[in-house]
Amino acid sequence: MSLILCFNLIIKPMFSKACEYAIRAAIFIASESERGRRASLKDIAREIDSPEAFTAKTLQKLSRSGIIVSTKGAHGGFEVKQDMATKIKISEIVLAIDGDKVYTRCSLGLHDCSENHPCPFHSRFKPVRNGLKEIVENTSLRDLTSGLVSGDTFLKI
Amino acid sequence: MSLILCFNLIIKPMFSKACEYAIRAAIFIASESERGRRASLKDIAREIDSPEAFTAKTLQKLSRSGIIVSTKGAHGGFEVKQDMATKIKISEIVLAIDGDKVYTRCSLGLHDCSENHPCPFHSRFKPVRNGLKEIVENTSLRDLTSGLVSGDTFLKI
């Protein structure tokens, strides 16, 4: 019993909901931009299956950060400027949404966990965090969009 | 600016607070048990720098799960039975605290993210999650206690 359960390990959400929506929205917007279309809030919420009003907030943040561009009025919506998609890294989206609460979080919650003063989990956890850091900082929005455009990846359900 | 900030990546807490306290408490209790002492709630809260009443709740769960043993009354407290420390894996503590909300969480929050129906981040995130899973399932409580006993690792600040 325990063995079976443990096979599916509990992994807490890595990103906040707001951040998940932001990344998914950005991918959808970028894919629409590649096709020369703007994405409206309503389209986005439908396509990524997210609450509309809440998603609007996160899009505002992405917009203020210059990651996406918004246009009001009929046929307005959101877009990603062409050369931006390859420049924007996922880490920048995370930063835009979760603000400057930027830190290296100890897995056991110590405030001052470091090489000199490590928690018992520190050395084991380090390669995992570094791997994640590596990926998030080196993956561009375009990298994630291409699979969606080709139909190999999905944004909802 | 952005570059500097990005160096310290935002990593959301992997474990809940309750779970962090539980792991830290279990490590402390096990280290005391190795010395033949029971650890009282008060001692534990002091040594791992956690809120006493809240920590009590998590200890109750560990106790009900049989990971630790509690004794009431004067000179009572919590202990880890000797042969248990090497048997208990960190994944079991996590399971005891966060209950059976066991799942393989999609990093972008999709409900049905899998090899056949992957989110855009799936393939990149997979090795990170597997690495983490590996570690949490193969690290025993004793593994984490030994560094504390030898003074190489810490449980607070």
Next chain:
DNA sequence: AAAATTAGGGACATGAATGTCTTTATTTTA
């Protein structure tokens, strides 16, 4: 100019995780 369509923004609502308080139960000590 008026109406329709879209994003922006503030205020409020909800829910879950975290944290506290108080009382009870059990055991040991005096």
Next chain:
DNA sequence: TAAAATAAAGACATTCATGTCCCTAATTTT
């Protein structure tokens, strides 16, 4: 036997992320 020390348990309080509502601003269409 009484008192002290300890964990157990339930009820309550607080905080924060998440989510909703409603009105405003800007743009396009009619």
